[in-house]
Amino acid sequence: MxxxxxxxxxxxxxxxxxxxxxxxxxxxxxxxxxxxxxxxxxxxxxxxxxxxxxxxxxxxxxxxxxxxxxxxxxxxxxxxxxxxxxxxxxxxxxxxxxxxxxxxxxxxxxxxxxxxxxxxxxxxxxxxxxxxxxxxxxxxxxxxxxxxxxxxxxxxxxxxxxxxxxxxxxxxxxxxxxxxxxxxxxxxxxxxxxxxxxxxxxxxxxxxxxxxxxxxxxxxxxxxxxxxxxxxxxxxxxxxxxxxxxxxxxxxxxxxxxxxxxxxxxLKNDPLFKQIPILSSKRKFRTIAKLPTGKTENADKEYEKNLCQILASVLYPHLDFASEQSRTENGVHIRDLIFYNNQSYPILKDLYELYNCKQIIFELKNVKEVENEHVNQLNRYLTNSFGNFGIIFTRNKPPKKVIENTISLWSGQRKCILILDDEDLKLMCQLYEGKQRNPIDVINKKYIEFTRLLPS
Structure with a gap:
């Protein structure tokens, strides 16, 4: 492993x-x-x-x-x-x-x-x-x-x-x-x-x-x-x-x-991980929302940088951040974000048991429209090392053909890929600010929506 x-x-x-x-x-x-x-x-x-x-x-x-x-x-x-x-x-x-x-x-x-x-x-x-x-x-x-x-x-x-x-x-x-x-x-x-x-x-x-x-x-x-x-x-x-x-x-x-x-x-000890302040998360989301899609003026790098900091903070402590920009064994591809699955929340325990998900890969795509190739790229990362679950963050809601592709992957390979967009990220930041519910519930919500689309 x-x-x-x-x-x-x-x-x-x-x-x-x-x-x-x-x-x-x-x-x-x-x-x-x-x-x-x-x-x-x-x-x-x-x-x-x-x-x-x-x-x-x-x-x-x-x-x-x-x-x-x-x-x-x-x-x-x-x-x-x-x-x-x-x-x-x-x-x-x-x-x-x-x-x-x-x-x-x-x-x-x-x-x-x-x-x-x-x-x-x-x-x-x-x-x-x-x-x-x-x-x-x-x-x-x-x-x-x-x-x-x-x-x-x-x-x-x-x-x-x-x-x-x-x-x-x-x-x-x-x-x-x-x-x-x-x-x-x-x-x-x-x-x-x-x-x-x-x-x-x-x-x-x-x-x-x-x-x-x-x-x-x-x-x-x-x-x-x-x-x-x-x-x-x-x-x-x-x-x-x-x-x-x-x-x-x-x-x-x-x-x-x-x-x-x-x-x-x-004088106090230093925490092993320190979440960004609420105001900072709001500023970073506003930065992301204003970014153009694509690579114009390094917009893709700005998207990845700001989104990485937001996700690492809003998903803590339920997900411990492991690494960013991690290369695959052959060095050809780079996985954007990886989190440890501590099984410390009901949805995380389910993902571990159903998809053997030991670590969760997040792919960050600053594109106008996510495509099947983006889904297939993440699918190639989902091996026995990580399990059969991953998440794509992108700017806009995915087209119908891409959703159908994720359903086909589940039907044929029992792999689950969720796609979250700016609206989901905004909701995460709002929950992070409100403190009444956990931002990871947004992932849970998307997972439930996905399972409802699966063939019985």
């Missing part, structure tokens, strides 16, 4: 949407473009999260203190080992295989405990400060170090979520950081498995995830350093020069961190 951007629940055929679960659903062949932000653990009202943050910071500070005491190699190697956590699958990798920090980078981080008197004396309160002192250390490293140090808790969390949602688990051997000894040890446990690589998978709570950590170099530079200190220098400093300045002027960073703590009331 070929699934576009497959997730673990798609492979195991466990129907739930991202909205319904507490964790970020892992992809099987690429990372989730989010990161664990340890500041969210610090700020959390949960005593459990606060305790995990204490374990995280104490463990990191312990590495530094051991480094100062002369356990140089052990501390360096443990930090290197903690700098990549492939099991959680967070970041921007397209292969789910990351690269650990170098010996040089690890040494530079641990040297902070020697070279900065305040850190030497008291350690870090927020270890993500290292981004402000060491080059090439950013959000992915902060996230991976966090996950590795609290991995024991994440394993227990993953097992509990698998039990709750009936996700299969397999016996696994995995390196886990031991808080008491301050070292990594191999443990045998039970975890979900990536069917492609046979490697274990660890879940992370959505409440800890952000696209950019609350403490990060870019925000520090733009909103604090330039504003408070930029005028002191005759010429702008490079990033490396600013990092050097921070190491020799720790009080500057310390003040910045205290400001961040005081202003953290509104």
């Amino acid at each position: 070929i699934i576009i951007r497959p997730r673990i629940n798609d492979f195991y055929n466990v129907p739930f949407s991202q909205e319904e679960v507490d964790f970020a659903i892992p992809f099987l062949d690429e990372d989730i473009p989010l990161y664990v932000d340890p500041f969210l653990l610090w700020k959390s009202p949960s005593m459990q999260d606060n305790s995990l943050h204490t374990v995280l910071v104490n463990s990191f500070n312990s590495l530094g203190h051991n480094y100062i005491k002369g356990n140089t190699n052990d501390s360096i190697n443990i930090l290197i080992q903690s700098s990549e956590c492939e099991e959680v699958g967070l970041g921007n990798s397209k292969t789910k295989q990351g690269k650990k920090i170098s010996l040089k980078e690890s040494s530079k981080i641990l040297e902070l405990f020697k070279n900065i008197p305040q850190i030497h004396k008291s350690g870090f309160t927020h270890f993500e400060e290292i981004q402000l002192f060491v080059e090439n250390i950013s959000k992915d490293r902060v996230s991976d170090i966090t996950c590795n140090i609290i991995k024991s808790w994440l394993i227990d969390y993953t097992i509990s979520q698998c039990d709750k949602h009936n996700i299969p688990i397999e016996k696994s051997k995995i390196n886990v950081f031991d808080y008491k000894s301050g070292k990594f040890k191999e443990e045998e446990t039970w975890l979900p498995e990536n069917p492609n690589t046979k490697s274990p998978i660890i879940f992370t709570p959505k409440r800890w995830l952000r696209f950019i950590p609350y403490i990060n170099y870019e925000e520090y530079f733009e909103k604090y350093f330039l504003k408070e200190l930029g005028g002191q220098f005759e010429e702008p400093l490079s990033r490396v020069e600013i990092l050097d300045y921070n190491r020799y002027n720790y009080d500057v960073v310390e003040t910045y961190i205290k400001i961040k703590e005081r202003n953290s009331e509104t």
Whole structure:
């Protein structure tokens, strides 16, 4: 079975949407473009999260203190080992295989405990400060170090979520950081498995995830350093020069961190998907309604761009958006939009059971009149990989001969292709605005209308 951007629940055929679960659903062949932000653990009202943050910071500070005491190699190697956590699958990798920090980078981080008197004396309160002192250390490293140090808790969390949602688990051997000894040890446990690589998978709570950590170099530079200190220098400093300045002027960073703590009331996690505002959906529909049909002045591209954003938002959370402009295996054709079928709504469950519909393909056609060739093109995409159901969005109602073609496809191949137009899209946007009914009911309405045309 070929699934576009497959997730673990798609492979195991466990129907739930991202909205319904507490964790970020892992992809099987690429990372989730989010990161664990340890500041969210610090700020959390949960005593459990606060305790995990204490374990995280104490463990990191312990590495530094051991480094100062002369356990140089052990501390360096443990930090290197903690700098990549492939099991959680967070970041921007397209292969789910990351690269650990170098010996040089690890040494530079641990040297902070020697070279900065305040850190030497008291350690870090927020270890993500290292981004402000060491080059090439950013959000992915902060996230991976966090996950590795609290991995024991994440394993227990993953097992509990698998039990709750009936996700299969397999016996696994995995390196886990031991808080008491301050070292990594191999443990045998039970975890979900990536069917492609046979490697274990660890879940992370959505409440800890952000696209950019609350403490990060870019925000520090733009909103604090330039504003408070930029005028002191005759010429702008490079990033490396600013990092050097921070190491020799720790009080500057310390003040910045205290400001961040005081202003953290509104800090929240980032959602894995954010719907566009109602006003934005209305503007995008008006843009579509004014577009000419065809390709004049890239009207087809504008149609696809605006319609993609509308559909991804109005159909959420019942349909999770999977991909846009996805090529077929031979690379010849491009499918416009693909959604995961989470079976989270009656019509979606029916489509899964009747048409083996695991993912739903949407074809977007900015044409004056949809033709049989457009229907036949979508029909060619409907294979065992996706199932036998698809949707065409176009500008105007289809002619009778095209409707008859869709009926013939159902009669001969048991494939169902629905055709929706601007009026249906307008109704979807109105339901999205009104919030009293779900926009996906428009698809349900078209499906019922289609079934009434079928031969008995």
